[in-house]
Amino acid sequence: MRFAAGAWEERAVTEVVGENSLDVVVVGAGFAGLYMLHRLRGLGLRAKVLEAGDGVGGTWFWNRYPGARVDIESQEYSYSFDEGLEDEWDWSERYATQPELLRYANHVADRFDLRRDIVLNTRVVAARFDESAGLWRLERLQGEPVSARFCVMATGCLSVIKEPDFPGQNTFRGETWHTGRWPAEGVDFCGKRVAVIGTGSSAIQSIPIIAEQAAHLTVFQRTPNYSVPAHNGPIDPATKAAWKADRAENRQKERLSAGGFLSSDSNPVSVLEVDAGERRRIFEARWARGGFAVGGAFNDLSLNLEANAHAAAFVAGKIADIVEDPAVADTLTPKTYPFGTKRLCVDTGYYATFNRPNVTLVDAAATPIQTITPTGVATTAGTFEVDAIVFAIGFDAMTGALLRMDIRGRNGGALKDVWAEGPKTYLGLMIAGFPNLFTITGPGSPSVLSNMVVSIEQHVDWIADAVAWLRDRRMGEMEADQAAQDAWVDHVNQVAAGTLFHRANSWYLGANIPGKPRVFMPYIGGVGPYRLLCDEIAAGDYKGFTVSGAVA
Ligand code: NAP
Numbered sequence: 001m002r003f004a005a006g007a008w009e010e011r012a013v014t015e016v017v018g019e020n021s022l023d024v025v026v027v028g029a030g031f032a033g034l035y036m037l038h039r040l041r042g043l044g045l046r047a048k049v050l051e052a053g054d055g056v057g058g059t060w061f062w063n064r065y066p067g068a069r070v071d072i073e074s075q076e077y078s079y080s081f082d083e084g085l086e087d088e089w090d091w092s093e094r095y096a097t098q099p100e101l102l103r104y105a106n107h108v109a110d111r112f113d114l115r116r117d118i119v120l121n122t123r124v125v126a127a128r129f130d131e132s133a134g135l136w137r138l139e140r141l142q143g144e145p146v147s148a149r150f151c152v153m154a155t156g157c158l159s160v161i162k163e164p165d166f167p168g169q170n171t172f173r174g175e176t177w178h179t180g181r182w183p184a185e186g187v188d189f190c191g192k193r194v195a196v197i198g199t200g201s202s203a204i205q206s207i208p209i210i211a212e213q214a215a216h217l218t219v220f221q222r223t224p225n226y227s228v229p230a231h232n233g234p235i236d237p238a239t240k241a242a243w244k245a246d247r248a249e250n251r252q253k254e255r256l257s258a259g260g261f262l263s264s265d266s267n268p269v270s271v272l273e274v275d276a277g278e279r280r281r282i283f284e285a286r287w288a289r290g291g292f293a294v295g296g297a298f299n300d301l302s303l304n305l306e307a308n309a310h311a312a313a314f315v316a317g318k319i320a321d322i323v324e325d326p327a328v329a330d331t332l333t334p335k336t337y338p339f340g341t342k343r344l345c346v347d348t349g350y351y352a353t354f355n356r357p358n359v360t361l362v363d364a365a366a367t368p369i370q371t372i373t374p375t376g377v378a379t380t381a382g383t384f385e386v387d388a389i390v391f392a393i394g395f396d397a398m399t400g401a402l403l404r405m406d407i408r409g410r411n412g413g414a415l416k417d418v419w420a421e422g423p424k425t426y427l428g429l430m431i432a433g434f435p436n437l438f439t440i441t442g443p444g445s446p447s448v449l450s451n452m453v454v455s456i457e458q459h460v461d462w463i464a465d466a467v468a469w470l471r472d473r474r475m476g477e478m479e480a481d482q483a484a485q486d487a488w489v490d491h492v493n494q495v496a497a498g499t500l501f502h503r504a505n506s507w508y509l510g511a512n513i514p515g516k517p518r519v520f521m522p523y524i525g526g527v528g529p530y531r532l533l534c535d536e537i538a539a540g541d542y543k544g545f546t547v548s549g550a551v552a
Contacts (some may be wrong), residue, residue, distance in 0.1 A: 021135055021147035022046050027124050028401075030058015031153035032440040032456045034105065035079065038112045039464035040050035042420055043471075049114075049369060050138070050146065052123040056114075059104035059154050060098050064182035065202060065392075068098035070450050071346040071517050073291065075235070075243050076261045078104065080251040081457055085111060095232045095291075095346070097527075106461045126406040129435060134476050134549060136436060149476065150467055152438045153402060157448050158401030164197075164391045166426035168371035168378075175388040179206060179397060189213040192387040194375050197369070199225055203392035204345040209352045210390065217360065218384045220365040220377065223505075224334045225517065227317050227345035231290030240552035255458065256528035260451030264292035271298035271307045283314045295340050297367075302340055302499050311339040322351040331363050337504035343448070360384075397507040398421050398443045422510070422519030424489050426480035427534060428542055429459065435479035438463045443521040448508070450527045458531050465538060476549030484544030 016352035020206065026036050029051035040047035053061050070077045074091035085108065092100060109115050126139040136151035161180040169176070172307060177187060179202035194214040196203050201220040211217045243250065254260055271279060286293040294315070300307040316333045332351060353359055369379035376385040396404075407415040408434050418433060425431050428445025429438055440459045441447035447455055470478055501508060501520055510516035523530060537543045 002055040021149070022048055022153060023148060024151045025050065025138055025146055025148035026154050027051075027138070028058060028154035028156060028159075028367055029056040029109075029120070030154060030156055030159075031079075031105065031453055032059070032156070033058070033118075033152075034108055034114055034461065035081065035457060035460045036440065036463065037114050037117055037152055038081075039460055040467070041117070043468050045467070047117060047148075048146070050140065051120050051487060052121045053278040054120050055102075055106070056109045056118060056184055057102045058154075059158065060101040062159070062182070062463050063180055063202070064098055064184060064185075064186070064233075065179040065206045065390075066213075067190075067348070068149045068182075068202070069095045069205065069230075069232070070101060070180075071095065071230070071291065072261050073202065073263045074100075075240075076254060076263060076451055079108065079453060079457065080254075081461075081467040083378050088246055091235060094235055095233060095440040097149075098216045115364065118467050121282060124405055126408075127437070128408045128412075129437070133334065134436075134543075134551075147544060150438065152440060152463060153442070154440045155401035157398050157401075157441055157452075158395040158489055160396045160404055162394045164393060165249055166197075166369060166372045167207065168373055171374045172372050173391065174354075174386060177388070177390050177404075179203070179392045187388075189388060191215050192391060193385060194218070194388045194474060195220060195386040196390045196392055197364075197377070198392035198394065199223070200392060200394055201343060201345045202394070203226075203390075204350045205346045206390065207359075208246070208347070208349040211359050212352045213354055216359070216360070217358060217387060218360045218362060218377070219354075220362045220364040220369060220379075221331070221366075223336065223342075224332050225342060225345050226312070226334055226339050227347045227350050228287065228292070228294045228315070229290050230348050231288075231346055246442045254451065254454050254527075255531060258528065259292075259449065260446070260454035260527040262291075263288075264296045266296035266299055266301050270300045272300065272304070272309045273314050274298075279310060280314075280437065283311070287314075287318065291346050292344060295344050302338075302501070303502060305338060308500055309513050310338070310339040315339060319351055322355075324355045327355050327371075328361050331361055337499045337506075341499075341501045341504035342506040346468055394507055394512050396513050396516070397510070398448065399510070399516075400513075402439065402442075407434070407437070409437065420517070422517040423521055424485060426488050427530075427537070428523060429462065429534075429544065430478070430480040432482040432485045434482045435477045438466075444488060445523050446527045446530050447522045448524075448526055449522045454527060458527075458534070462534050462538065466542065467544070469538075470527075470547065472552055473547070476548065476551040477544050478480040478542065479548075480546050488544075491525075493520065494522050495523070495525045515529075 023045040024040050024047040026033050026049040029049045033049045037049050055061050074096040074390045123141040124138050130138050138146045193216045195218045198219045204227050286297045301311050319333050320329045367379040371378045376383045413433050424445035425444040428442040441455050505511035509518050
């Protein structure tokens, strides 16, 4: 296995944090960590960011696989906190590529002079709350601990890859890659026989590009995904001008919307209330618009199986239209779960790629992968000889990055024990028993069901305001109440139970990781209502949180 990884360079801890402890330590320098640092600096607090990678950008630092790009329109998938930044940054495509997104993250780091407080190549392995000192003490893979009154986990929802564990994989003599740990220098597949294992978003974006390069591409699909066309391209000047003209209003609408973005607004009509012609017209218009628009075609697609079946049938029809071989089209058509209950994929030429003579689809549900041999991938139907294998097998989502660290709160209580039956948080922001520990876009918040940048900004602002509020009152500790947390967890589960999302074995439910508790992790109640609730709680002197510990 070869992964791109930064060298674990050691830096003296005094260079990192000075002799004294910090006010706030932030873990992760992705979009969340960068903005968190900016806000904390603005409050005059002493803060540092510890980042495992050798650059900033988080998701967009690690996911460099061919074809990687955002699936929410670039103009919306960007920070809104600074008008100057918005004015000067000009997105080139409707859906920005990973290199452009990484340039953006680096631009933000430079523009706001963030780098002097970011320590790269520093993996945090443990965080322990020292009750007597009222400090979080973080241990790094190498180097001395770092201490701070507050700890903010900006560690990302999809940052820990699912490690491949195929029998025989270590005997493989060719190259292997994981989409979530792609090397910065890229991979040349020219003239090679390549296997891609997996057909989630990462695979669906990379397969068309790899197919253009490789001598032959074999795709191993265990579960087909619903994918919709991006209709990507340059953003035309009129669209840019319109966005800019109404930008402040657009941004506010995003914050109060269901998913944190406007480009795929939801049609407030039931699919069951319109006739077949109208139904078709609306689905077609949404398909032509591109991106997640199809998901918002009607208001009951994620609530009602009968309604959902119309969307599923529409996409199945599109697959049948695009894919020339009916047997291949049939294999590519999802049949075992409702439309949209696994994260919808947004593609450029995915289904048409299966019309290429150098692409083979293997149904790894009907003929499962048995072993990886020194020269290929063996299924129950035979062995496929390849020179390289791409594992596009996903992530240990939402809880992976937090549980990989040994996080201990009051009385040494371990997060892994508290979350043994699934993550439990208050608002996805704090955890009872873990004072002064904040999680940005944590489980129990809209997070992965939303435009991540909008949700990140909301959490960062809420956390910064909470820390400032404590400071102004000279209070040292804030902690979620157990009762408030229990009520929130119940609410998160109840809202999810009213949808069809439980009917898919998705990573939203942890179903992709053997042994992970099956719990719907994000909050599906909507970005806008969630924001208003968080604001109301803050305005009510942080109802549901206990504030204590006067400091001099
Ligand atoms: P994923 O959606 O979890 O897909 C993983 C794929 O690998 C699935 O098809 C899965 O099949 C397959 N797989 C896993 N283990 C396997 C095994 N042992 N044998 C055979 N197949 C196996 O992961 P992802 O594609 O990396 O995407 C994860 C999420 O990241 C997305 O849903 C999205 O939220 C985000 N993402 C976003 C973008 C974007 O914004 N454009 C791009 C990429 C990713 P099963 O379904 O049968 O388990």
